[in-house]
Structures are given as structure tokens and as C-alpha cells.
Amino acid sequence: MHVLVVGGNGFIGSHIVDALLRANTQVSVLDVCSERYRSPLLDVRYFLGSFWDTGALEDSLLHKPDVVIHLANSSLSVGATGLPHSDLEDLRSSVTLFELCIKHGVKKIVFMSTGGKIYGVTDSLPIDESQPTNPLGSYAITKLAIEKYLLSLSYYFGISAVILRPSNPFGIRQSPTGVQGAIPIFAWRILHQEPITIWGDGSALRDYIDVRDVAKFCSMAATRECSGIFNLGSGVGVSTLELVDHLAETLQIAPIIQQEPARKFDVPAIILDSTRAKQQFNWNPEVNLSTGLIEVTAWLRELDKTESSSSSTSVLLAGSSA
């Protein structure tokens, strides 16, 4: 079986590629950038190009993948207002990608949506897939619209569709200098004795899941019989303050905390119910937070050494993936 991973050189994408290779799948990747934190893999066929570029999409589909996993995402817009050009373009390009998949005889599309942002504010925790979607802000609303297009095309054309809604994936190769990912960003700041900004009282709950657990389910969903929407979370809520404590303890460095007024923007709690995923493949998150944090902080220390000894920080400061 041949799987094309669109956005396969990004943080989550690179782990999905690993999981697919472990399952002896033929893998190709379309991404606008090379992988940032490791060398290209010998077993993967890479297509370098933006998924906004229909020609690049066509090229990567000419090699007849059976399944396409779509997690390309150019949006850095996590704010409250506006509909940035990048979100609109992601939406348009996602629909183009799906239609090209149908044209090229792809049998299944797996779309990486968001479980952390699609449900919005809710009192009903943990959240299962039947809960109403009340996305806040352009990033999450666009993800929902892409979900709806995929389901609509699946209904009309019979292509198999899987939608994954991960909570807050973390792990190695997640940039510590990006705008998303509390764990590497906080850890990097603690490591460099820079202040961590906490909005509100630090009680906001998030459901952190090791990216390899997400990748494992994604690989199974791509290669086995399966369709529909799946939450992927640990089911455990961890507050921002608890997370900082965890990280400080793991790093054995005291954090500098700066508290700022709460932003409406940050929902009070996200904890996902992943019963559906568990029932589908007897899947269960295998890496707990403590183990994951040890690995991430070790990777960040290593990255820090490499960066410090390097003459330039350009690798770290390069833009994010497709």
C-alpha cells in the first residue's frame, strides 16, 4: 500500500511517516520544506512543493497513492479576528487536493483536523465526537469547513474519509520557537531562563498526547478499514501551572513565571473522550506525560547544544512546514 503524506515533513507529519514505515507502508511526502530536525529518509519519496500549488499536488498524485493523509497547514493565525489569506488559501487548496484525489483514484483520505480547538467552550467533559462543534477563531473554523468538504465529497463520490481530531500532541521535533505547542515553548524558555507567560490563573486544562500515539492511530486509520471522525486524546486534563511544574522538575530548573490577564481566546478546558478510537483498533495512548516530557526535554537540551555550537541559528528560525 502506498500512502502520500501531504505536510509529511512537519512535526506531526514526520511521526506519521515513521509510523507508516514501521508498518511497512510505501510512503511519499509532499511538503513545502524539507524536514527541519533530521535528514531525509531513504525509504521515502519526497516531493518539494506547496499544497497551494495545484501543479505540485498533481505531481505528487501521479504516482498513484492508495491513501492520502492531509495535514498541511500554513496557518499561524491563532487570534480571535480576521480571516487571513492563509486560512482561505488552506481551505481552497484542501478542497482542490480532495478533488484531485478523487480524480486520481485515491481510495481514502485522512484529514488531520483539531480536537483541541474545534469544540470551543464546553462544560461537558470529556468531549466525544458527537458534541457540537463551536470553533473559535479562523484556524479552527477553517478546519471545520475542510472537514465538512471532505464529508460532503465522501457522500457524493464514495471516497473513504477519516477525520482525526487530536487534542494537544507533543513530542520531539516540535519547534520550541513556534507559536503553537506549550511544552517545547515553555521548556525552551525554562532552559534559557527566560520568562514564561501564563494568561489567567494557570488553571486552564489541556489534554496532552504523545505525537507517536497520534501517529500510530493515523497510520492504522490510513491502512486498515475505517472511516468517520475520531478524537485522539489522553483523556487526562493537565493545568498550565501543573505543566510548568512538571517541566521545571524534569529540567531541574526553576521557571520564571509572568502572569497576564486571561484571554477569552483560550478555552478553559479541553479533555477528549477517545472511546471511538479505542474501540476501532484497540488503540490506547501508550506514552504517559512524564515519560514524554523526559524525552522532549532531553531532545531540546541536545538541540540547544547543537544550536549553541553552530555558527548560525537559521535552522531553528526557519519557517514552519507547508
Added chain:
Amino acid sequence: MHVLVVGGNGFIGSHIVDALLRANTQVSVLDVCSERYRSPLLDVRYFLGSFWDTGALEDSLLHKPDVVIHLANSSLSVGATGLPHSDLEDLRSSVTLFELCIKHGVKKIVFMSTGGKIYGVTDSLPIDESQPTNPLGSYAITKLAIEKYLLSLSYYFGISAVILRPSNPFGIRQSPTGVQGAIPIFAWRILHQEPITIWGDGSALRDYIDVRDVAKFCSMAATRECSGIFNLGSGVGVSTLELVDHLAETLQIAPIIQQEPARKFDVPAIILDSTRAKQQFNWNPEVNLSTGLIEVTAWLRELDKTESSSSSTSVLLAGSSA
């Protein structure tokens, strides 16, 4: 109270303007076209311009409306595939409009969404507002995304938001030569002894509601205390064949029916539960289908006479409103 109706010269918009004027509201209209089937009203201030044009939006908002009703819609895309430029632009422009409303101190936004297309295929009839939204095709998906943006901005900025989901509004001033609106299109074809195409066996159920009933609720929602999502339907399902019979009987002309294979595209049944709207303002649809059809067919006969006696059919063939 001053209400700006964006798209106020279209079919539904023109009836909303009537309802607002009847309730002694100050009305202004932004639309890309003048009204098609009547002369401009003396009591309305008109701004001619596209809602895709930020300058036109700004101009119409400078006169400080308290409430904005948004029903501008350039999309003619009712097909299964693609994300036409017009839908993307409607989405972008709707978000721009909402943000400008906040900037200019508008207190409430009423958005005319779709109850006929937003729920998709469902067995659970009649459909209330808590049902899942499974829109099929670009038009309905874009409407849902616009709903989500409005709710998101309402959450962040506190602006009051009302979303209306009418079923299948019909009435005078609905174009008989457009792509939407079975009633005028069928009636016009019967009147001209042209064949009516029925996709499938003609059993698909639709919930036809007189546009004045929709307009009346919209006017109340705009001018009184109210927020949230409201279905607006008659609650009665009428099959395509029944509708054709009704029309033929009203016109006293035998229809020519052409049956074609069913399109997946057309959902089997839409009947809305409008309990929420009824409870809000003691609203109830007042015009039944038979009465409405008598009025619409009389209007179409009149239009036909005017058209026939006119040297050109350019009025009828002009593009639809913003």
C-alpha cells in the same frame, strides 16, 4: 432604530425591507443591484455596491446602523464539487463585514443562513436547531463557516448575533429564471408549456414557507431582544410531485414532466422544527402554501404579460443580487 440590510434588494431582502418599514424602522440597503421587480422605495436609503468591496461596506456603515442584517450572497453554486471563487469571497467578505460592524459600533448582526441545506441528510424529522449540521456542497458549507465566524466574534466581542435558518422561502419577486426556487421556476415553465425536470421519483420533501413569514421574524429578531440560532419553516413537508400538482391546479394548466435519475445532491427530506422561533416571539407562519401559490402565480402571469409586451427580456435575464 436604524437597520442596514446588506443584500436588501434581493428576493428575501426586499421582503425584509418591507417588514422593517411596516415596523417603523429606519432602513438602509447595501446591494450590488437595484431591486429587480419594483422601483426604489422612498423611505429607504440605498447604497449601491458589492459587499465584496470593503469601501462599499464602510460607506454603508458610516451612517451608524444599530443593526445589520446580512443576506448578501453571490453564490450560484449549488453543485457537489469545487469551492468556487464566489463562495470563498462571500466567506471572506462576510467576516470583513462582521468585523467592520464591530468597529462601527453596530449592536446586533442578523445573518440569513440556510435551513434547507445546512443539516444535510437526516432521518430525524422535523429538524430542530440542535441537530448536527452536515452541509453538502460548497454553498451550504460556506454558510456554516460564516455562522461559526459570527458566533466566534460574538463570543469574543459581545456583539449580539442572530442566525436564521429558513427552509425553502417562496413568494413574489423570486426570479422564475434563476437556479434556486422550485416554485417560481416550475410555475414559469408550466405557464410557458415548457417541461419540468424532476430528479428521482418526485417524493423528495421540502418545507415551503412564505417569504413574508421569514421576513416578519427577521424584522422582529433585528429590532427586539433576541440572540442565537432559529429555524424558520412551516413544519409541513410537500413532495416535488405534490408541488407540481398544486401549481398545475392553481394555474389550470397541465404540466409537462420530464423525469431524470435522482441526484445525490438533493437530500430526500427537509422539514424544520421552528419551536424556538415560535417561543421567542409567539411567531407562527401565517400564509399557507395554497394562498401563497395563488399570489405567486398571479404575480408570474403579470410579469409574463409585462415581459411579453416589453421589447426586451433584459430585466428578467439580468444577474441576481449581491
